[in-house]
Amino acid sequence: MIMTRWRQVNHCFPSMTRQSPILLVLLCLCMVPPGESCSKEPGDFVLVDYPQLLERKQQWQQQDPKNRPEYDAMMQKADRVLGLEPLSVIHQSITPPSGDERDYYSIAPYWWPDPEKEDGLPWIRRDGRVNPDTQGANSDHDVTLQFFNRVNSLGMAAFYSDDTQYSDAAIELLKAWCIDPTTRMNPHLEYGQGVPGLYDGRCFGIIEWLKIEQLLIPIHLMWANEMIPEPTYREVVKWMEDYLHWLQFSEKGKQEGTRLNNHGTWYDVxxxxxxxxxxxxxxxxxxxxxxxxxxxxxxxxxxxxxxxxxxxxxxxxxxxxxxxxxxxxxxxxxxxxxxxxxxxxxxxxxxxxxxxxxxxxxxxxxxxxxxxx
Incomplete structure (x- = not known):
């Protein structure tokens, strides 16, 4: 596969990565045997323009004055999250309807307790008006966004700086979220955007993961830089395969795919x-x-x-x-x-x-x- 060829060439000719990214890619293509696919294995670069990123990396590592402010801002952002503890859905104060803390759970933001009911149940909808009690520690949505953001910050810093302290920190985050059996999130959103008194979860919760690209791109780049051990990488890939299967074949996943508004569009994304x-x-x-x-x-x-x-x-x-x-x-x-x-x-x-x-x-x-x- 093209990823395997790239890693082989990069190992033998490390300076080529920095000095001629276009030539490097062409050499990788030439090394692929006739009939072998270049885009069938996880890790191949389709989500990103890899030669362009390598060129930017070269400019930043050569300390081009025009690009240093952006580079410095990126590294400062990574430094702010470098020493923080790994995140997990089990650290939130809420318990999913299933009773399994590893299940993702959130409450629909536009739903409120019914003021005419003593217990407020079932909640009623006020479109566009966010109930603050559905935010923060009462939802796994916020911790998910933090997870995406931290992996992105650390992974991109690792790729551009070649400093493994950032990739090591990103790997710990990925292990806690996707691998460790005590903290890993179960790969589904069955209990996303539930409504107290009505629904344990709804298909609309899927949109809360619309920023998943922030997670996947740095994983790609760290893998390319040989910053993730293969067993760890394969475990993360397996988690993504399981989550994708849920998106495509679960009842809620299929429901979200039929929505004719932004929910359906972001589902496709x-x-x-x-x-x-x-x-x-x-x-x-x-x-x-x-x-x-x-x-x-x-x-x-x-x-x-x-x-x-x-x-x-x-x-x-x-x-x-x-x-x-x-x-x-x-x-x-x-x-x-x-x-x-x-x-x-x-x-x-x-x-x-x-x-x-x-x-x-x-x-x-x-x-x-x-x-x-």
Whole structure:
């Protein structure tokens, strides 16, 4: 595989990594035997433009004055989390309905105790109004975002600096979250965005993992730099495979995939990102191709409006959020030869139209005509 070839070449010619990343990639390709796939194993670089990252790494390591402030800011961010204890869903103060502390659990943010009921149950929905009691230590959402952010900060610092203290810290985080049997999160979101008195969990909780790319890219890069022991890496990959299987085949996962608003769009982003991380490029390509008819044709009007988002109490916020998901899908599509940004339905629906519609209200050009708390 191309990853294996890269590691072999990097071991034999370490200076080539810094001096000629393009040549290095070409040499790796030439070393792949006829008929051997270059993108079937986890670890192959599809999520990132690897030669570009190597070039940036070379500039930063040569202390190019134009790039040092960005590099220094990145390292300072990593230093702030370097000595912190590993994170786990078991450290939160709540207990999931299953009774297993290793299950992810969160409460739907727009739901509140019913003031007309003595016990407040079942909770009632107030769209757009966040209940503070669903945040912080009462939810695994916040600790998950911290986990993503810390691994990202440490992993990127390790890649760009070649300093193993950062990768070692990132590995401890990954072990606690994905491997250690006493602290690892069970690879599903069955109890995401539950509603007291109504639901133990709902499919809508899946959107709380929309930033999973922050986790997967640094894992890729640390693996490329031989900063993760292979057994640890394989365990993390297995966890991602199990989580992906839940996303694709569980009842809640399949439900989320049918949503015709930002939940469905971000579900596709998450599944496509994990597929590419795992080297399942054909599956990712098929999913991204389906975005044309499944998402663009059903969620965007010919004039660029997104009606499912406009129906919300924060219509502008959710319109932007859904457009961000479409833009992310377009970038993922570019990696596997699917042009989503240039696609338009026969009646004129497209991501570009959605972008133009929102831009027409930017910088006070027009007054937003829809609900926005």
């Amino acid at each position: 998450q599944v496509a990102t994990i597929l590419l991380f795992l080297g399942k490029n054909d599956e990712a390509r098929e999913l991204l191709e389906s975005v044309k008819t499944k998402r663009i044709a059903t969620q965007i009007e010919p004039d660029g409006r997104q009606p499912h988002e406009l129906a919300r109490t924060k219509s502008f916020t959710y319109s932007k959020m859904n457009l961000s998901a479409f833009m992310r899908l377009a970038k993922l599509g570019d990696k596997v030869g699917v042009d989503l940004l240039g696609y338009e339905t026969p009646d004129g629906r497209s991501i570009r139209k959605a972008e133009a519609f929102l831009n027409s209200y930017g910088k006070g050009k027009k007054k937003w005509e829809y609900p926005q708390l």
